[in-house]
Amino acid sequence: MSQPRNGAFSRRAILRGAFGTAVALPWLESLVSRRARADAPAFPTRFVVMFSPNGTIPGNWTPTGTETDFTLSPILAPLAPHQDSLVVIEGVDQRGGGGDGHQNGIGGMLTGQVLNSGPFAGMGSAPAGWPNGPSVDQRIAEVIGTTTKLRSLELGVQVGAADNWGRMIYRAANQPLPPEDDPAQIYANVFADLHADPTALAALRARRKSILDTVGAQYTRIEAQLGAADRARLDEHLTAVREIEQRLTTPFVPPTPACQDPASPAAATTANDDFPAIGSVQMDLLVMALACDITRVASLQWSRSVSQVRFTWLPSPIPEGHHDLSHRPDNDAVAVDKLTRINNWYATQLAALMTRMKAVPEGDGTLLDHTMILWCNELAIGNVHSRTDAPYVLGGGAGGALRTGRFLTYAGDVPHNNLLVSLMNIMGVPDQTFGKPDWCTGPLTGLS
C-alpha cells in the first residue's frame, strides 16, 4: 500500500539504453552480420503469449477489407506500423467449461480444456478448479524449450491473487504456473549470468546444486512414508525442485551482442497508476530473455480476468474499473468508447512489444521475424461473457513459418482448439489435436 509511485519506475529508461545504444553502433551491426553468416541459421523460433482481460468491442476490433488488403480497426490501429507482421483472426470460437465465464474463459483460452471441479466458487456456478490439461505454450516448450536455461518464462503485471481467475499457463492438468509480477525478482533470478561475478556465480550454483540435491532426497524419502494423495502433492513439489536444479547446470551462452544486462529495475507495486510502467519493464525483460536465448517460450499476462484496472493515465482518464465497464450494455455509447480506448491501449502495448523485438537484430532479420506472438483474451464480449468470435491477433514471422500481413475470417463453428493446433504446428510441434478431443477437428485451415 502507498508504495512510492512517482519515479519508482522511470519508464523506458530501463532497457532503452542497452537496446538503443546497441543497435545504433555500426561496428555492432557488422559484427552481428558476420556472426550470422558464420553460423546461420542460428536463430531459434520463439513463442510468446500476451493476455489482456474482459473481452473487447467486436465492432471496433474487427478490421475491414480482404485477407491481404485490409484496414485496421479503431482498437487495432496502434498496430499499423506492424501490419505486415500481423495475422488478425476473426470468427474462431473460444471453448471452455466449468465455473463462471471468466474462470473457464481464462482457463480454457490456452488449454482448450474444461475446468475440473475444485475449490474456487465462481459467481453463481459450481465451484471449479484448474483446467484438465496443459496450456499450448507448455506443450510447445516441451519440444523447443529443452536446451534453454528456462523452459518458459511467465511474466505478470499486477496479476495478484492465486486462483483460477488469474492463471492461464498450465504445465499439466491441475498444475498452474504462476507469473512473476515483480521485475526486480525476474532481474535477480533470470539475468544473473549477465551481471554477477562469474566465479562467485559458479560457486553459488555449486552450492545450490548441493542444497537442492539434499532437499530432493528429503522429498523422495518422506513420500515413501505417506498415503497416495499426499504423495502426489509432494511429488509435484519434487518435480519443481528437480527443474530448478536442472537450470543450475544448463550453460548460458549469450547468442548475440544484442544480449545485454538490463538495468536493475525497481520492485513492483500494486498501485493502479504504476500498471503501465511495470508492464513496460516486464516487456523489456521479456524481450531480453528471448534475445539472450534464456528461454524460447514466454508469456505476459496483463492483470487477470475480471480485472478492475482503472485507466487513469489515458489522455481522457477513465475512472471506472475495467470489469465494471465491461458489463455496460451495447447501447451505452460512453462505455463503448471507454472500452474501445482500453483495448486500444492494450493494442498499443502489443505494438510496443513488437517494436522492441524488431530492435533486436538477428542475422538478416530481427527477433520479431523469429517469434510468434499470440494476443488473446478470456472473452469476446464482456457484458454477456460470450466467447463466440473471440479476438485473436498473431504477430511476428515465426522464422518464416507464418505468412503475415493477413486478416483471416472464419464462418460457422470453428473451435479455438484448432487454432491451438496450428500454433503448435507453426512452432514445429506436429500434433494434430490439442485440448479436449471433441472440441478439436485438426489445424485451423488457411493459417500456416
Add this chain to the structure above:
Amino acid sequence: MVAWSITRASLTALLVLAGAALSCKSSNGAAQTSSPLCTAAAPGPAPLRRLTRFEIARSLADIMGTDPSLVDDLPPDEESDGYDNSSAAYSVSPLHAEKLLDLGEAAGAALIADGARLRAFAGCDPTTDGADCVNAFIRALGGQLWRRPLADGEVSDLAALVPPAGISAAIAVMVQSPGFVYRAEAPATPGTKLPASALATRLSYLVTSTAPDAALLAAVSDGSLMTGTGLSSQTDRLLATPRAAEAFEHFVNEWWELDSLPSVEKDTDLFRTWTDDLPAAFAEETRRFLDDAWQNGPTLARLFTGSVTYADVNLADFYGYPLPAQPGFQPIAVDPAHAAGLFSQGSFLATHAKADQTSPVLRGKFVRSRLFCDPPGPPPANIVITPPVVDPRKSTKERFQEHTADAFCAGCHQLMDPIGFAFEHYDATGRWRDIDAGMPVDATGMLTETDVDGAIDGVQQLTAKLLKSAEVESCVATQWFRWAFGRTEQTPDDVCTIGQLAHALHTAGGDMRSLVRATVQSPTFLLAPTGDAP
C-alpha cells in the same frame, strides 16, 4: 492428481441437513437455543497441509528470529472461498521451489549473522566449533523446524553439506524441506488417536499459526498433552498468547474479505479526503480493534457493535471522530449511533465499495455469503449486468433500486441490495454521511430468506438481527471450520461437528474462543483421518 469427490449436489444436500440440524427457526424469527442433533463420530479427511506464507513467516521468526518480511517474495497462497490455507487449492510450480530456495538461503544468512541466537541452539558455534557442534546444532534447529526429532541419517546428510558449503547451506535445506513446509502426518489407522507430536503441531497451528513452543513440546514429552485436562490447559495457555490474537486477526481478515485492503484506491476527485495512507491506517485500526476484542472477550456482539475503535490523529480527523490526545493509535469512543464494530470501519467499508460509489451489492453480498453462508445464486444467463452510472442527481439507493425494479435482476439482487442499503450512511471510503446526492440518506432495507427476516433501518438494526440469528451462529461456525481444517465441510460428520461448534459458540454468548476450544475436542481434530482427501 487431485480427485474431486464432492459434488455441488451433495454439498447442497449436506447444507440442507445442516439447516435441519442447526437453524431452528421459530415462527417469529427469533433464535432458539440450539442443541446439536447429532454427534460427529468420524473425523473425515485430512488432506496434506502446506504452511501458508503467514505461517512460514511466523514459524521462522519464532524459531530463528528472522524478519517476517522474508516471505514477501514467495508466490501468493492460493485462495479458496477467501481462505489462504485450503489444501484443495494449492499447487507447486518451479517458481515456488525457486522462491523457497531463496527463502532458505536468506533465513540461513540471517541466522548466521545473529551469533547469539546461532549459538543458543546447541551451546556452541556451529561455524567454528567442529563436527560435534554441527551435529548438535542440526539436531536442535532441525527438531524445531521439522517439529519432530531428526533421524541419524538425516543429521549426517545435512552435516555432509557443511564442509563445502557452510552451516548456512544446511539451514537453507532445513527450511525448504518437506519436514518444514508441509505438515505431513504419518499414516495411522483411520479413526485412532493421533500421536502427541502430531496433535501438538495441529494445536499450535490451529491456535497460534506458528510452530509449537517449548511448553507445548514439553507437554508432548511428559505425555500430559494426551490427557483431556492437559490438552485443555495447553489450549487455554496458547489462547492467551499474543500469537493467538494475531492468528485470530488473520482469520477475521480472511473471513471479512479484507485481503484487498492494501490495494484499495478511491476516486480522489469525488473523495477529496482520501489519501494513499488510509488503507494502512484502516488495517491498523482493525488490527487494534481485534486485538482489544481478543483480550477482552471476542464476542460476535463486540465484532458487530463495538463502539470503541482505534485511530491516530489523522485517521480520527478523516472519520470526524474526537481527536486522540496522545500520539499514535488510541482508543476512541465513537458516537454509538454511528459505531457498529467492524461494520463501521474503513477496512470493511472501503473494500466493500467501488472506487467512485458505495456498493450495496458488495456489502449485502458480504452479509449474505459470509454471515449467513448463503451466497446468492447465478445471474440469469446472457443478461447484461450494468452497475448504475454515478448520476449526481440520484442517490445510490435510487440507482440500485433499478435492480429490484427489473424482474430479471430482482431474483438475485433482492437478496443482497436491501441488506446493503442499511450501510448507506457510510460512503465508499468509510466516512459517515447524512446526505447522499443532496438528499437525506435513506438506510432502510430488508432481511429476507433468513431466520431473522424483517425491515431494517441502518446498520444498528441490522446487527441487532444478526445477533439474534441461529443461522449466523451456524455460519460463523462453518467459516471457522473451513479455516481451522483447511477444507470445506464434506461429510455428514462434518456437519455434526459444525453443529457442535455453533452450539459452543451460542452457549459461550458468542465468544469466538469457544470455537477453538470446541474444535480441539472434535474427532476431526483428535483422530487420524477417515476417507481419502479429495
